Amino acid sequence: MSRFPDDPRPAEANARPIIEVADLLQIEVGRGSVERQGPCPRCGGKDRFGLNARKNVFLCRHCEHDGGKGGPVDLVMFVRGCTFPEALDWLCGPKPELSPAELAERQRKADERKAAQAAAAARFRAEAIGDARRIWADSVPAEGTAVIDYLARRGITREMLPRTPAALRFQLAARYMIPDGAAGWREIHRGPAMVAGVLGRDGTLTAVHRTWIDLDRPKGKIVLPRPDKPGEDWPAKKVLGAKKGGAIRFVTPRGADTLVVGEGIETTLSAMIADRMGAAYWCGVDLGNMAGQRMHGKGLKYAGIPDMDDAEAFVPPEWVRRLIYVMDGDSDPRLTRAQLLAGIRRAMVARPGLRGWIVPCPEGADLNDVLLGKVEIDATEGGGDDA
Ligand SMILES: [Zn+2]
Structure with missing residues (x-):
């Protein structure tokens, strides 16, 4: 059932290809059949703004928490700085006067297009996993x-x-x-x-x-x-x-109850070499994967609140009682920390009783020593501040 029972436009607008909508908005992005990158129409830069035709979404890494993320209608609102109804008018014209039968037909067609997009995305994912398995076998x-x-x-x-x-x-x-x-x-x-x-x-x-x-x-x-x-x-x-929710599992000792996750292969191996806890060591591939989706909105950029609706996000296995995220040095340590925090909190919600820590990259130091200066994450700690 549509959230807009008497207006076919939201479903129709969001079923339009994001690249076509970007063209209408005269956004200058690079070429590419699936992903296109370029400067953000709002905040500039070089390649922080991206379109993904497969997922039919856009994202500005900089404006992500300020409307710079979402589907076709969100893109119109973002670029034109307008409201949802205004974006619909701009993209589809005024709300049409339709009989219930016409309305149902338009809704059905939009749903069909959306389903076709989802099927294409699933096919692409399966192909990519197949390619990955062939490389592994090779x-x-x-x-x-x-x-x-x-x-x-x-x-x-x-x-x-x-x-x-x-x-x-x-x-x-x-x-x-x-x-x-x-x-x-x-x-x-x-x-x-x-x-x-x-x-x-x-x-x-x-x-x-x-x-x-x-x-x-x-x-x-x-x-x-x-x-x-x-x-x-x-x-x-x-x-x-398809890396989402996955990890590169270096070592998982029998009976371990502690999982250490680093972002990079080299970082994680460095932590593993220094181990004296008999912990498991997995590489989380990248920060976004360790974090999963986060809650967005005013004041939430650095709050590190996980979006628990993200069903594909990384969640540690059931045997994990202690989860340690290793934090790499980064250009924006506050944002890195917020991402790691979101991942740890997600794990704490998904695995009741689990305790989590964020530790700086040990760089050859004994992780036990690092843990002595540990900062335990309080799952109830909320809020945050503006960028
Ligand atoms: Zn931007």
């Missing part, structure tokens, strides 16, 4: 490969980590693909890569995280300059598949 154990040299280059030596976790493997000829307009994808490099398996909640592989290796570089990672953006490089690390 990879070999990390022992005796460039993965060991790469990790040593990152300060994680053989002596520190005598056995490389099985979650890390090696691919000799990993293809680096970039989006190539409507045509799809184009290969710009093929070479050795560290492959990390991302397991979903049910323990099956849903994505792979790859780091392209170049041992001639100081950091051991490949450098791929972008001809289209002088001075910028393509990222040396990429994730393929």
Whole structure:
């Protein structure tokens, strides 16, 4: 049942392709059949504003908490600074006078389009998971490969980590693909890569995280300059598949009740090397994944309140009594902290009795020492402040 029983326009407007609506609003974004990035029509920047055709949404990383996120109607409200009814008028014209039969028909068509979009998204997800599984099958154990040299280059030596976790493997000829307009994808490099398996909640592989290796570089990672953006490089690390809610599980000792989650592979391994607690160590892939969706609105940017409606977000397994999120140094530590806080609070709601901490990246220090200066998260701690 529609929330607007006598107006077909909200459903119709939100079933319109986001890229088409962005064109109507004359937003200048880059090319790409699925994702497009460019400056935000409200706050500028270079590539903080993005459209996702598959999910039919937009997001400005900067205005995210100020209306800069959502579907087609939200986009009109955001760019034109108008109300919901005004956005509908602008996009669809005035509310039509329709008979109940006409109304039902228009509603049905809009629902059909939405369902087709959802089906396409599900198909895309299944294909991406299939691609990730093929890459995993094509990879070999990390022992005796460039993965060991790469990790040593990152300060994680053989002596520190005598056995490389099985979650890390090696691919000799990993293809680096970039989006190539409507045509799809184009290969710009093929070479050795560290492959990390991302397991979903049910323990099956849903994505792979790859780091392209170049041992001639100081950091051991490949450098791929972008001809289209002088001075910028393509990222040396990429994730393929469905990572949401998943983690790279390095070690899960029998009987462990403590789970340590870091954002990066190297950070998490560093914490694991320093372990004296017999804890489990999982890499959360990225901050957004560790946090899940958060509540937005005035004063909530740094509040770290999880949106419990996010059914796909990462939640630790039932055996976890203590959850420790390792915080990396970041350009915006308040925002990082808010994200980690949201993830910890979500876990506390989902797993009653669980206790959570956020600790700074130990960088070779003993995690037990870090824990002595611990800050325990109070699940009832709320509020927050404005940006
Ligand atoms: Zn913005």
